[in-house]
Amino acid sequence: MHIADGIIDARIAIAANAVAVAAIYVSGRKTTIEEIPKMGITGAALFVASLIHIPFAGTSVHPGIYGLVGIILGKRAFPVIFTVVLFQSMIFQHGGLLSVGINSINMGAGAFAAWLIWRQQALPEYLRAVFAGFIGIIIPVLLMATEFQLSGYGRGILYLFSIYILAAVVEGVVTLSVVKFFRRIKSDILT
Amino acid sequence: MIKSIFLCSVMLLVFSANTMAHAIRFEVEKHYPAVTVHAYFTKTSPLVDAYVEVFSPGNEEAFQKGHTDKHGFFTFRPDENGNWKVSVDDGMGHFDRVTVEVSDKFFMNEESIKAEEPAKAEETKIVSDDKPEEVKQAEIPLIYRIIFGLSLIFGLTGIIYGIKAKQLLKNK
Numbered sequence: 001m002h003i004a005d006g007i008i009d010a011r012i013a014i015a016a017n018a019v020a021v022a023a024i025y026v027s028g029r030k031t032t033i034e035e036i037p038k039m040g041i042t043g044a045a046l047f048v049a050s051l052i053h054i055p056f057a058g059t060s061v062h063p064g065i066y067g068l069v070g071i072i073l074g075k076r077a078f079p080v081i082f083t084v085v086l087f088q089s090m091i092f093q094h095g096g097l098l099s100v101g102i103n104s105i106n107m108g109a110g111a112f113a114a115w116l117i118w119r120q121q122a123l124p125e126y127l128r129a130v131f132a133g134f135i136g137i138i139i140p141v142l143l144m145a146t147e148f149q150l151s152g153y154g155r156g157i158l159y160l161f162s163i164y165i166l167a168a169v170v171e172g173v174v175t176l177s178v179v180k181f182f183r184r185i186k187s188d189i190l191t
Numbered sequence: 192m193i194k195s196i197f198l199c200s201v202m203l204l205v206f207s208a209n210t211m212a213h214a215i216r217f218e219v220e221k222h223y224p225a226v227t228v229h230a231y232f233t234k235t236s237p238l239v240d241a242y243v244e245v246f247s248p249g250n251e252e253a254f255q256k257g258h259t260d261k262h263g264f265f266t267f268r269p270d271e272n273g274n275w276k277v278s279v280d281d282g283m284g285h286f287d288r289v290t291v292e293v294s295d296k297f298f299m300n301e302e303s304i305k306a307e308e309p310a311k312a313e314e315t316k317i318v319s320d321d322k323p324e325e326v327k328q329a330e331i332p333l334i335y336r337i338i339f340g341l342s343l344i345f346g347l348t349g350i351i352y353g354i355k356a357k358q359l360l361k362n363k
Contacts, residue, residue, distance in 0.1 A: 004287045033355040040348025044341050091340045
């Protein structure tokens with residue numbers, strides 16, 4: 001789910017990096033010392049989770065856990081996602097250095113949307129968890145597919161959507177089980 | 192609690208050793224009259240049935256379109272020299288392209304074949320010609336790269352924590 005360098009117009013990629021830096025400032029300011037270890041651990045989990053890939057329909061999908069990151073970190077998710085995407089780009093060549101901004105925005109938007117859903121206290125918790133996990137994947141996929149479409153690449157939004165919808169459902173179920181696990185052992189970790 | 196976190200971390204690391212990096216890598220083999228591009232994540236994980244577009248030098252309209260075979264190979268026949276661009280898209284957001292330089296030397300083989308001379312084929316194998324550093328990095332075992340990445344994340348967390356703690360102590 002990482003856009004490589006050269007796909008998106010360089011000017012847009014640079015602008016996205018500037019937006020990402022601004023978003024880091026907005027979402028990361030006034031971070032308390034208590035939040036930092038949680039951000040570090042979640043970042044490490046995200047870093048490793050994105051490396052697992054599951055063969056599917058002749059290609060592969062990989063878990064994103066952006067929904068879970070949104071649930072655990074809330075608005076602090078963006079600086080963590082940016083850092084992880086930057087390290088993945090440097091160490092594994094996932095995406096490219098110039099595309100770190102656009103990739104972070106895509107994934108950060110998923111985490112942010114998941115957090116917004118998670119905050120809807122009126123809904124039952126299990127529903128919020130499943131939907132947050134689902135949307136945490138679907139939003140980045142839709143953004144990425146749109147960017148591919150606008151750049152004239154890829155097989156279209158519908159194709160990507162149809163492939164990832166199953167992964168998003170699985171992600172929703174995984175998110176629910178992790179949320180239930182945290183509720184049992186350390187409830188205050190959830191935002 | 193600490194035990195379970197430790198166990199989970201170890202399991203993740205062990206499990207991750209079998210996972211693969213997601214950057215697309217290319218091997219390009221030029222042997223008159225064809226150029227073969229091999230697209231893969233790792234040697235054991237080729238890009239199967241990925242959509243391929245070939246662009247001749249200076250053209251934005253595709254010269255050829257198709258799909259990689261089940262081993263991740265795609266072959267085309269260039270008809271002029273210059274920089275040919277080959278883009279590969281697996282439809283899952285994994286997209287990349289490689290530039291294939293087709294020189295006069297490539298077509299010189301045509302003459303030798305026509306003259307029924309023994310083939311002095313220019314058999315060139317280039318690996319991601321525009322990304323040599325990636326290839327070097329690919330040689331580092333995945334587990335080491337994962338540990339390196341995690342060290343960076345934990346190290347950065349520690350540095351930020353230290354700075355925050357210092358600020359707190361100052362304010363007191």
